[in-house]
Amino acid sequence: MIRYADAIRFDRLAERGRNEPLRVTAETDQGDEIEVFLKPSARPEIGIEGMANEIFAACVGSHVGVPVCEPIAVRMSSDWISSVQDPLIRDVLSRSSPVAFGSLAAGSGWRRWTSDERLIGERRGAALSTFVFDAFIENRDRVVSNPNLLIRGDSFRVIDHELCFRIRLCLFPRAEPWRMGYLQNTVSPGATGHVFGALLKADRYVDFTPIRPAWAGLSDDALSDYAACLPTEWVDAASAIDDALTHLRTVRDRIDECLMEIERALA
Ligand SMILES: Nc1ncnc2c1ncn2[C@@H]1O[C@H](COP(=O)(O)OP(=O)(O)O)[C@@H](O)[C@H]1O
Ligand SMILES: [Mg+2]
Structure with a gap:
């Protein structure tokens, strides 16, 4: 695949x-x-x-x-x-x-997102999906000071996911995006907040409806297929990916609580 x-x-x-x-x-x-x-x-x-x-x-x-x-x-x-x-x-x-x-490589015309960009028009939907994605995959590496985000017109490309998941290392706090208050830090203004956190929080026009079906539809079969496409040479990562799989299944099964926390954080 x-x-x-x-x-x-x-x-x-x-x-x-x-x-x-x-x-x-x-x-x-x-x-x-x-x-x-x-x-x-x-x-x-x-x-x-x-x-x-x-x-x-x-x-x-x-x-x-x-x-x-x-x-x-x-x-x-x-x-x-x-x-x-x-x-x-x-x-x-x-x-x-x-x-x-x-x-x-994304190709020509793409540049790095900078903090004077605005969240307008079609950018909102992709910004919300990205914010939710990072919350659910435990990615703390898309922040204002290091956006790991490319932009061309109103289109985005997200990059750099090597530090996500690492579920076993998430102890204080544990990886629990379904817990009320979990995302509080990600929406704070300043260098360490999520690149879209404060921007989405300030926005009255964010549409949450596409998020639930996207995550509720992440089937066990699809997750296993993704894990199975990792090169066999990378077997040392198998147990870490198993933990990531378990985490994503829980996110999917508790999607309503997860979304409640997303909406609470961005309210
Ligand atoms: N697929 C890509 N298309 C275009 N530029 C990319 C792509 N992947 C990485 N880059 C560029 O390389 C830089 C470093 O890549 P990144 O994945 O963020 O690595 P690091 O782990 O070193 O931060 C990015 O900031 C971006 O400028
Ligand atoms: Mg990077």
């Missing part, structure tokens, strides 16, 4: 990002040449679990109507790694899993 590709050229490093993704040209198994932002497992914050979170979150996001970039599983042959000129990058790649996470 996800596309595989072989890395064929290292172009340059991305201009931004804590993990300095690599801009790489790759050839898909169907023969298309594509450009990806590559996150190999040996980058400090990524690891196998971070790559698995990226793909799993992108699959769930696209199921519930969040505008994600297509995730690609990118094979890196040892010949290709040897052909990379920069010794530091070559070293990172050779210490990484031979399959890396790739995010299909």
Whole structure:
């Protein structure tokens, strides 16, 4: 269900990002040449679990109507790694899993969201889906100071999901988006609030109706299929993804309580 590709050229490093993704040209198994932002497992914050979170979150996001970039599983042959000129990058790649996470480049005309953007017109629906998505996948990494969000006209692309889920590490507070008050911090104004939190809270025209059917329709079969499309090389992430699956099933089964908290936080 996800596309595989072989890395064929290292172009340059991305201009931004804590993990300095690599801009790489790759050839898909169907023969298309594509450009990806590559996150190999040996980058400090990524690891196998971070790559698995990226793909799993992108699959769930696209199921519930969040505008994600297509995730690609990118094979890196040892010949290709040897052909990379920069010794530091070559070293990172050779210490990484031979399959890396790739995010299909959004393409031309996209820029990063900045805090002087406004939430108008069609942007509202995608902003609400994104806010809900981040609340339900435990993503604290789309905040005012680091939006991980691209915009072109009124369209968005969300990126960067390696730090989401990590359910076992969520202890104080536990991952309970169905609990009243859970989302309070995400709507606070300031650098650490969710990129859309304060904006949606100030907006009287937000339409909540599409959210429930999207999440209530996240079937067990679909969730298992998404978990099953993770590369077999990433088996070390299996139990973390199991926890993510259990968490999402609970969100789905308790969707009314979750939505009550979303609406309360944004009221
Ligand atoms: N699919 C993509 N399309 C376009 N730009 C991207 C894409 N993925 C990442 N980028 C760019 O690379 C930067 C770093 O990527 P990101 O996934 O946020 O990595 P990090 O974990 O290092 O923050 C982003 O801020 C964005 O500018
Ligand atoms: Mg980022």
